[in-house]
Ligand SMILES: *[C@@H]1O[C@H](CO)[C@@H](O)[C@H](O)[C@H]1NC(C)=O
């Protein structure tokens with residue numbers, strides 16, 4: 001695995017929300033071909049690095065080009081911009097991109113290409129991780145639609161839901177046996193599965209407010225999952 005450089009990610013996130021609102025989901029190929037006009041090659045000055053073959057390399061001199069930070073994760077990972085992703089396909093694409101840009105393959109190349117490969121690798125890594133987990137994928141998709149859930153803000157969830165979370169947290173605090181932990185874990189997993197199915201439907205219907213509400217709930221459960229992991233360590 002590569003080192004987790006997040007700089008590129010943060011810059012990319014800062015760049016994104018504009019101009020993506022309300023776009024219809026794109027087919028894989030359409031997504032890959034869409035986007036900016038071809039820039040010149042930094043190395044040979046050759047015209048236009050085509051989007052074909054991902055535009056990672058100059059067709060003239062084969063030099064690795066800088067990552068296109070305006071490209072969203074769904075496009076990079078060759079997935080439709082939708083909540084439902086084929087995780088096997090996502091994994092294949094990840095491996096395919098790793099074979100193209102992994103820094104190990106650039107040890108004999110120029111420093112510029114080494115730097116670009118690091119940036120590509122970080123971006124690919126972040127894109128893969130973000131799209132793999134339902135919660136981060138949902139939050140990212142929501143963001144592409146111009147909706148964000150501010151960190152640390154208690155978005156209005158109903159009282160009943162908060163009670164449910166409190167009960168689970170209490171159960172977890174009291175859990176003394178592995179069996180008790182397992183039980184809580186399976187409750188939480190079932191909830192996350194159901195919420196994940198529900199948020200998928202909300203996205204299908206372009207109901208982003210609903211999606212936001214459900215993702216907020218998923219985040220509560222995700223916090224519980226983190227606590228379960230922490231509690232497991234000393235066992
Ligand atoms: C999922 O949606 C169904 C139908 O709207 C609802 O009854 C159910 O409570 C939802 N599940 C969760 C965990 O919120």
Ligand SMILES: [Zn+2]
Pocket residue numbers: 041042043044045046058059060061062063
């Ligand atoms: Zn070139």
